[in-house]
Amino acid sequence: MPHDRLVAMTGVRGVLRSLAGRRDAAVLERPTQAARREPLALPGRASERRAWADAASGARRPSVALHGVSKTYGNGKRALVDVDLLVPEGDFVFLVGPSGAGKSTLIKLLVRDELPTSGSVFIAGQDLARLKRRHVPRLRRQIGIVFQDFKLLPARTVRENVAFALEVTGTPGRQIRPRVDRLLALVGLSDQASQRPAQLSGGEQQRTAIARAMVHDPRVVIADEPTGNLDPLISWEIIQLLLRINEMGTTVLMATHNAEVVTALRKRVIALEEGRIVRDEVGGYHRDY
């Protein structure tokens, strides 16, 4: 096979691979299969190439990896178009973009709420396309998920809401209490443990949800507009909490419209527009022209 055809076939991936000296024949001959096996090879944008280099040097394993991911909904809506993304373990990443850009869709793919139409999604070392249905619960325990609307059970107290996640995953009763106490301390809700969601502020409710997301010590926390329902001050509280969780070693990926926070924090920002990644760099909410 002529070299330039190979390059065309394997695209940037192949180029990157050769940069890394990972250019074995099998990879080049069967690009799609190879891509599935090898989540590290990704096209280059500045910060991504850095992330990739980190990963390749063995410094940090990728926590989240997307390869040529497209998602077309049943109604024909193309929510994601050929998205490549690599998030090394321990990163804190913002996902921004106008309404309808595909942020929530991306998150649904990561938690395997949806499957990609094409391309492959890796998270916590697992290829979601190959993940058997019965193993989805195991995956979900390795991911902490936080939503804008908290999704708390109104009839249960803060403690019970957090404990629920342990109960329904078969945690022995003796272990539940101490673990819940530790998590409530982490999110600063020890004093509100026996209140119901209706008696809490929005920020406290979200902190309860974050405590619940952390019950299985997840490697990744994924939050879809966690501050969407909160006023700016409380939003900061939640961000601080997520930053602290990140400092303890958990990868955090957070979709948000909160420009102020994104701009102030100087973390990696991935911007989506009409289903494509249009920007991937450190800091800044808005696109620089």
Add this chain to the structure above:
Amino acid sequence: MIHFLAFAIKRAIQGFWRNGVMSLAATITMVLMLMLLAGLLIVSSSLQVGLDTIESKVEVLAFINEGVSEERVEGLRADVEALPEVASVTFTTKEQALEEFRATQAAAGNEDLTRITGTNPIPAKLNIKLKDPRVFGQVRETLLGPPGVVQEVIDTQETIDELLGVTGVLRTAGLVILAVVGLTVLLIVVNTIRMAVMSRRDEIEIMRLVGASDGFVRWPFIFEGVLVGLLGAFVTLGLLALASQPIGQLARVLAAHLPPGFQQNLTQQVIGVVLGAGFLLGGLGASISVRTYLRREPGTG
């Protein structure tokens, strides 16, 4: 496993109470259906016993013509006895037959009219006992074979057939009604569990979110259905126990002589069938519901 069972049972009981009115309606219809089932079982086993007693008395009677020689009768008797379906044959002379007739008339308190005639109008007869009361085979044909010997053959084949027909119809009708009621109960259980699933939508969403396995999501609902079934079964058995006196009488009416151990056997059968049916219907209804209404949201694979 223990945690799982404890969790599932706890949730099932919670669900049963939360869903109070529907659970109650389902339990009551379950009781009605199980009562019907038990009733059918009791009636049909009693009828069966009655039928068996009648069958055990089945014999074929051949009345011998006046003046037939004893040798010819003996010959016929030997032929009949040789048939594979025949158990035994006894010969009753005219005199013995008259005695029998007088005895039965006297027992019934009737006046003995045979004394007036002076002659003996009662014919001699052969009593043939069959090995299987339903298999008459060649008996009738053999008896009527030699010309002029047998005046008339009376057998109970028709009576037995009619009786079998009646019990058959009764059983079929009972089963049809039972099937209809059973289906209704099934649908009610399905609906009850559907409501339980609906009322727990949010919880189920959260369970899936935090990585609860399918078993934790599904089994509580199946247990809830089983709970409805078993509760219905226990209520039914309680009611039957209260009504055991009249039921015993009913059984005695349907079968004149109940064989020893019949009541105990029947009781065990009823308990087994009622518990089993309640358990199965509850479990089945709930599984159907869980399968139908707990499907994963589209797109989740």
